[in-house]
Amino acid sequence: MKILSDLLYKVAIEKVIGNVKTSVNNISFDSRKIEHKDIFFAIKGYDLDGHKYISTAIENGATVIICEDIPSEIKENITYIKVSNTSIALGITASNFYENPSEKIELIGITGTNGKTTTTTLLYNLFTQLGFKCALLSTIENKIANQTLNSNHTTPDPITINKILALAVENNCKYAFMEVSSHGIHQNRLAGLNFKIGAFTNITHDHLDYHKTFANYIAAKKKFFDELPKNAIAITNIDDKNGWVMLQNTKAKKITYSLKSNSDFKGKIIENRLDGMLLQFNGNEFWTSLSGKFNAYNELLAYTIAIELGFSSIEALTAISKLQRVKGRFETYISKQNIYIIVDYAHTPDALKNIIEAINQTRTRNEQLITIFGCGGHRDKSKRPEMGNIATQLSDFTIITSDNPRDEVPDEIIKEIEAGVQAQNTNKYISITDRKQAIKTAIKIAKTKDIILIAGKGHENYQEINGEKFPFDDMTIAQELLKNIN
Numbered sequence: 099m100k101i102l103s104d105l106l107y108k109v110a111i112e113k114v115i116g117n118v119k120t121s122v123n124n125i126s127f128d129s130r131k132i133e134h135k136d137i138f139f140a141i142k143g144y145d146l147d148g149h150k151y152i153s154t155a156i157e158n159g160a161t162v163i164i165c166e167d168i169p170s171e172i173k174e175n176i177t178y179i180k181v182s183n184t185s186i187a188l189g190i191t192a193s194n195f196y197e198n199p200s201e202k203i204e205l206i207g208i209t210g211t212n213g214k215t216t217t218t219t220l221l222y223n224l225f226t227q228l229g230f231k232c233a234l235l236s237t238i239e240n241k242i243a244n245q246t247l248n249s250n251h252t253t254p255d256p257i258t259i260n261k262i263l264a265l266a267v268e269n270n271c272k273y274a275f276m277e278v279s280s281h282g283i284h285q286n287r288l289a290g291l292n293f294k295i296g297a298f299t300n301i302t303h304d305h306l307d308y309h310k311t312f313a314n315y316i317a318a319k320k321k322f323f324d325e326l327p328k329n330a331i332a333i334t335n336i337d338d339k340n341g342w343v344m345l346q347n348t349k350a351k352k353i354t355y356s357l358k359s360n361s362d363f364k365g366k367i368i369e370n371r372l373d374g375m376l377l378q379f380n381g382n383e384f385w386t387s388l389s390g391k392f393n394a395y396n397e398l399l400a401y402t403i404a405i406e407l408g409f410s411s412i413e414a415l416t417a418i419s420k421l422q423r424v425k426g427r428f429e430t431y432i433s434k435q436n437i438y439i440i441v442d443y444a445h446t447p448d449a450l451k452n453i454i455e456a457i458n459q460t461r462t463r464n465e466q467l468i469t470i471f472g473c474g475g476h477r478d479k480s481k482r483p484e485m486g487n488i489a490t491q492l493s494d495f496t497i498i499t500s501d502n503p504r505d506e507v508p509d510e511i512i513k514e515i516e517a518g519v520q521a522q523n524t525n526k527y528i529s530i531t532d533r534k535q536a537i538k539t540a541i542k543i544a545k546t547k548d549i550i551l552i553a554g555k556g557h558e559n560y561q562e563i564n565g566e567k568f569p570f571d572d573m574t575i576a577q578e579l580l581k582n583i584n
């Protein structure tokens with residue numbers, strides 16, 4: 099049992115009807131999950147207005163309602179708290195409910211269009227290797243020390259975030275590395291959290307279905323840095339043209355990293371191969387088993403964070419040089435026929451361009467690059483023609499296929515991708531709706547030393563068609579198909 103007024107510490111309250119000293123059991127923003135003596139937060143959401151569910155929440159046992167508009171009909175023995183923004187109130191209350199775990203752990207948040215999962219996972223592995231217990235909140239999985247929990251969001255709701263952080267504190271974790279999505283920032287899922295470091299990787303075209311304009315998308319990312327406290331550290335990639343914008347209004351200490359220009363942390367690629375890279379960070383050279391320029395950025399950010407957290411360059415580089423690739427991110431396999439398979443989660447135009455360019459930079463012989471990709475249903479449609487253009491322009495041959503069509507018609511998505519293929523490239527692609535058939539065809543076409551890039555689904559172990567999820571893993575399927583050919 100907790101006392102309501104304690105849970106509301108730091109919440110900006112506009113009006114109270116009822117008793118704030120009442121005891122409560124739990125907190126929720128979903129009327130369907132409310133039980134006896136819970137607090138219900140009425141949130142004006144993307145599709146629905148939680149205020150419509152206040153009476154259901156009360157029927158299910160809620161005794162406290164936190165809302166932006168107090169209902170016209172007031173029920174007896176119910177406490178109503180009016181706030182100007184329920185989602186911010188939820189974040190702050192969730193922190194109080196779990197006894198402010200973000201103040202008891204070093205919380206590091208990474209935002210940007212691409213590289214969040216890779217960098218947070220590298221950091222989790224790096225700091226675990228340095229001997230610390232760590233937590234990870236990522237698209238692929240959530241982790242508390244060695245325990246793995248499912249992840250349904252890149253950045254979960256504030257109750258889930260605080261629950262995970264509280265468990266991490268209970269398990270003596272010193273650091274928590276979390277992905278910060280633009281949806282998460284925009285929906286105030288981070289309200290009330292105490293970040294030690296906020297870092298920015300890059301911003302390119304994505305999620306315009308949600309944010310509507312690129313300017314709104316930039317503003318959402320920038321809000322994360324605007325809200326960092328004075329004693330936090332804000333780290334940015336100044337090779338991205340919006341890198342500085344992120345820091346322009348932050349109160350936090352400003353730190354920069356770059357592969358191109360003068361910055362606090364400077365990296366250089368000495369050699370880039372399919373099986374690894376020779377890198378130089380602040381003058382020190384080391385080998386890494388990761389490939390591709392974008393991974394040099396991810397490792398440079400991990401290095402920057404390690405140094406800012408007080409580690410020496412030698413400690414950080416020794417640990418970084420031992421890091422393995424992240425599942426579904428530039429993951430490679432060489433078959434007995436000497437065909438290279440690369441599985442990568444590139445699902446934005448910029449990521450697709452980066453992975454193909456990264457592969458092309460390592461090509462020394464006359465091998466062909468065959469790219470297989472599709473685009474997700476119910477996601478930013480303007481990505482589709484752009485990705486069609488990029489894949490066919492930069493690969494020797496492209497097979498356009500399905501990603502997760504969700505409840506869209508797969509062939510309609512494919513048509514929208516095909517619309518972006520330039521006239522001179524129309525003979526450089528085919529479309530095969532079934533993803534497995536697409537992989538099979540690429541394997542049939544491929545000759546020794548050719549490279550097959552399977553992009554868009556990375557670590558995902560399912561394909562969502564017509565709202566139903568079927569088991570599907572790009573790498574496993576490619577390996578099985580390769581086994582069956584001579």
Ligand SMILES: CC(=O)N[C@H]1[C@@H](OP(=O)(O)OP(=O)(O)OC[C@H]2O[C@@H](n3ccc(=O)[nH]c3=O)[C@H](O)[C@@H]2O)O[C@H](CO)[C@@H](O)[C@@H]1O[C@H](C)C(=O)N[C@@H](C)C(=O)N[C@H](CCC(=O)O)C(=O)O
Nearest residue numbers: 127128129141143144145146148151251252253255279281
């Ligand atoms: C569009 C979107 O982001 N929606 C998220 C948002 O839901 P919402 O508040 O808009 O929900 P809503 O359906 O409009 O309902 C409004 C309110 O009424 C409540 N309600 C509704 C029905 C009912 O019977 N009773 C009830 O109380 C709901 O619980 C909610 O509080 O807040 C929810 C709680 O945090 C999220 O689970 C939900 O994520 C949906 C499922 C989603 O698909 N989100 C994706 C787009 C997303 O967040 N992706 C990002 C980025 C990924 C990336 O970077 O690639 C992520 O961080 O995962």
Ligand SMILES: Nc1ncnc2c1ncn2[C@@H]1O[C@H](COP(=O)(O)OP(=O)(O)OP(=O)(O)O)[C@@H](O)[C@H]1O
Nearest residue numbers: 211212213214215216237392395442443444449453
């Ligand atoms: N620093 C980077 N810059 C540009 N592209 C990158 C970078 N890191 C990774 N990528 C590309 O983006 C893809 C997705 O990477 P990752 O999963 O790390 O990004 P994310 O930001 O977590 O994406 P999501 O928004 O889906 O959570 C990778 O498979 C790779 O193709």
Ligand SMILES: N[C@H](CCC[C@H](N)C(=O)O)C(=O)O
Nearest residue numbers: 445473474477501502554555
């Ligand atoms: N976090 C991203 C992942 C996209 C992955 C791609 N495979 C798809 O399904 O569109 C999103 O939900 O937009």
Ligand SMILES: [Mg+2]
Nearest residue numbers: 214215237252
């Ligand atoms: Mg991610």
